Amino acid sequence: MLHQRLDARLLKTRDPYIHQLKAMGLSAVEDLLLYFPRAYSDEQGFTRINDMRTDAVNVIRVRIKSILNMPTRAGKVMTRAVVADETGELPVLWFNQPHVKQMFPRGSEVILTGKLKFDRGQSSLASPKYEKPAVTLLHTGRLVPVYPETELISSQWLRNKIYSLLPLAKDLQDPLPAWMLEAEALMPLWEAVMNIHFPKDALHLERAKQRLGFDELFLLQFAALQRKREWQQAFIAQEGGGETADLSAFFAIVPFELTGAQRRVIAEIMEDLTRPYPMLRLVQGDVGAGKTVVAAAAIYALCSAGKQVALMAPTEILARQHYKSLMKLLRAFPWNIQLLVGSLTDGQKSDVLRQLSTGTCEFVIGTHALIQEGVQFQNLGLVVVDEQHRFGVKQREKLRAQGSPHLLNLSATPIPRTLALTLYGDQDLSILDEMPPGRQEIVTRIIPEQKRQDAYIWISDQIQKGRQVFIICPLVEESEVIEVKAATVEYERLCRDVFPQHRLALLHGRMKADEKDAVMKAFAEGSVDILVSTSVVEVGIDVPNASIMMIEGADRFGLAQLHQFRGRVGRGSHQSYCFLFSDSKSEGSLQRLKYMVNHASGFDLAELDLAMRGPGEIYGVKQSGIPDLRMATLTDTAFVERVRTAAGQLLEQDPELTQHTLLKQRLLQMQEVE
Ligand code: ADP
Ligand code: MG
Numbered sequence: 001m002l003h004q005r006l007d008a009r010l011l012k013t014r015d016p017y018i019h020q021l022k023a024m025g026l027s028a029v030e031d032l033l034l035y036f037p038r039a040y041s042d043e044q045g046f047t048r049i050n051d052m053r054t055d056a057v058n059v060i061r062v063r064i065k066s067i068l069n070m071p072t073r074a075g076k077v078m079t080r081a082v083v084a085d086e087t088g089e090l091p092v093l094w095f096n097q098p099h100v101k102q103m104f105p106r107g108s109e110v111i112l113t114g115k116l117k118f119d120r121g122q123s124s125l126a127s128p129k130y131e132k133p134a135v136t137l138l139h140t141g142r143l144v145p146v147y148p149e150t151e152l153i154s155s156q157w158l159r160n161k162i163y164s165l166l167p168l169a170k171d172l173q174d175p176l177p178a179w180m181l182e183a184e185a186l187m188p189l190w191e192a193v194m195n196i197h198f199p200k201d202a203l204h205l206e207r208a209k210q211r212l213g214f215d216e217l218f219l220l221q222f223a224a225l226q227r228k229r230e231w232q233q234a235f236i237a238q239e240g241g242g243e244t245a246d247l248s249a250f251f252a253i254v255p256f257e258l259t260g261a262q263r264r265v266i267a268e269i270m271e272d273l274t275r276p277y278p279m280l281r282l283v284q285g286d287v288g289a290g291k292t293v294v295a296a297a298a299i300y301a302l303c304s305a306g307k308q309v310a311l312m313a314p315t316e317i318l319a320r321q322h323y324k325s326l327m328k329l330l331r332a333f334p335w336n337i338q339l340l341v342g343s344l345t346d347g348q349k350s351d352v353l354r355q356l357s358t359g360t361c362e363f364v365i366g367t368h369a370l371i372q373e374g375v376q377f378q379n380l381g382l383v384v385v386d387e388q389h390r391f392g393v394k395q396r397e398k399l400r401a402q403g404s405p406h407l408l409n410l411s412a413t414p415i416p417r418t419l420a421l422t423l424y425g426d427q428d429l430s431i432l433d434e435m436p437p438g439r440q441e442i443v444t445r446i447i448p449e450q451k452r453q454d455a456y457i458w459i460s461d462q463i464q465k466g467r468q469v470f471i472i473c474p475l476v477e478e479s480e481v482i483e484v485k486a487a488t489v490e491y492e493r494l495c496r497d498v499f500p501q502h503r504l505a506l507l508h509g510r511m512k513a514d515e516k517d518a519v520m521k522a523f524a525e526g527s528v529d530i531l532v533s534t535s536v537v538e539v540g541i542d543v544p545n546a547s548i549m550m551i552e553g554a555d556r557f558g559l560a561q562l563h564q565f566r567g568r569v570g571r572g573s574h575q576s577y578c579f580l581f582s583d584s585k586s587e588g589s590l591q592r593l594k595y596m597v598n599h600a601s602g603f604d605l606a607e608l609d610l611a612m613r614g615p616g617e618i619y620g621v622k623q624s625g626i627p628d629l630r631m632a633t634l635t636d637t638a639f640v641e642r643v644r645t646a647a648g649q650l651l652e653q654d655p656e657l658t659q660h661t662l663l664k665q666r667l668l669q670m671q672e673v674e
Contacts, residue, residue, distance in 0.1 A: 287567025307381025474553025
């Protein structure tokens, strides 16, 4: 029955509705049952018998326990009934309305409206208004479900149709094993589906949401833990691990005192290296938290142990920057460090490739060029990936083919722990939550449109004093082409009308790698005053003399992204500023931007993005990679942890899900979508 197609006869409706449903992806009974409300309107008007008051009109929904018509001495008819709900019973009387008994035989439900009477210690309801609890009760007098609607298909329509199919929810197969439902005190699936549409009360709704949210997270967590297990097993097969590194020579060359957080995370990494399986660790730390030196410690440990190391960055600019700073830090050691990026000549490239395959290059820094066909390491022990969210599970699989190296991911996009567990649950998590000392606070301001000219004048003045400026153009989610066009127009306007006396340059995602490089190089060297850019400037660029970050259309970016931009300044000794421009009139947008003004921590901002706009906003919608979670609330840490534990238990018991075929089927479906 569940797989029966929705047709006009089944739904007692007209064809256009059926077509429309199909367009909404609803073609079988099951689809409609799993089409969940987006909200509820609280119209719970009913009082329970125990809570009825004598001083007000009560509306009760009750069942008839007994009912009979009796003649009175005056030759009239009195109807005496006893009604009940889950809280109690109540006598009811009607005079001269014998048809009531016909309408509401014993066992039927009725809605009664009236005032409670007290007579000799006995309460009763006399001549209340009565109504059949028919269709109306789907639409009022309860927590009324509100569905995502289309022009043709209204919530009211959906309520009627879904209600008529609801008994079939009983046939839904529960993917979770019974022992887990019991251990976790979860509603069975059928009951959750019934209550998500037509909740008995707020508590039942809460429990239904919890059950359905549990299912959504469960699969994600299970998949993550399964990947973790696979990653670890590959290595066990080839007897790796057991390395204990002496870092004293490394610590001796670090030119500053490490923060407590840096020491802690380095220790976590060293601990990983002693295990009989490869490290799979994500280090999260705000921009400037000092992730490079943490990675360098791991690089040192592996190179000292005679293994090769690769560091991969998302762009050539960043790869070069890492190359420069790591060369400087590690030059005390006798290692051959190479750069592998797209812009090398073929000759240079094949030279590096040869050094990698023969093992004469100990440490290579590069872009995705590092995991392309034809790259062969002799003895790869560790891969460090900067900005790991741009790096997928598929690419990780390629590394396994290089001998299951340790994997260390670095991310400057702090995300809430719940989201990290859900998205990157296959990795161990390290958090660099302490800034190196002496980091200045960046003054952040929302600039109203009428102050724009003043801001330009002030910026011009700062440039006279030798500072440099970033100007970020608005994000255009739909099309990079339009975004680039808009940025080009803005760049030309700024050159011509606003800053004719200064040196400007434009940076965008459609430029070739070497063009971008040339622009960045000029900016870093100080021969450009203002860098006008689309969001490509986001990651990692280090220009200590830049002290002003001006962001246009700030409301279009997630807070975490804005925070990334802000992190581009404040890297030198000059007081730095972040100016937010926005033409949005919405209260919510302004509130978010104000939060940006008042909060310096990327973790705080990411929490707020998660709470206010959902998980997609943390990375920007395009690259979020986050499945559509309809029920699960990722803001509830305890809940996410609980689901994770349960997923771990099942993985232990049945790692391939051979005993849980329905779960397995869903898991495969989910992975296919990815
Ligand atoms: P990110 O986490 O953004 O990659 P970096 O590793 O680039 O940060 O570090 C930012 C700057 O802070 C670098 O110039 C680095 O040398 C410096 N730095 C890192 N750790 C410390 C520390 N413990 N004390 C002082 N300066 C530090
Ligand atoms: Mg960095």
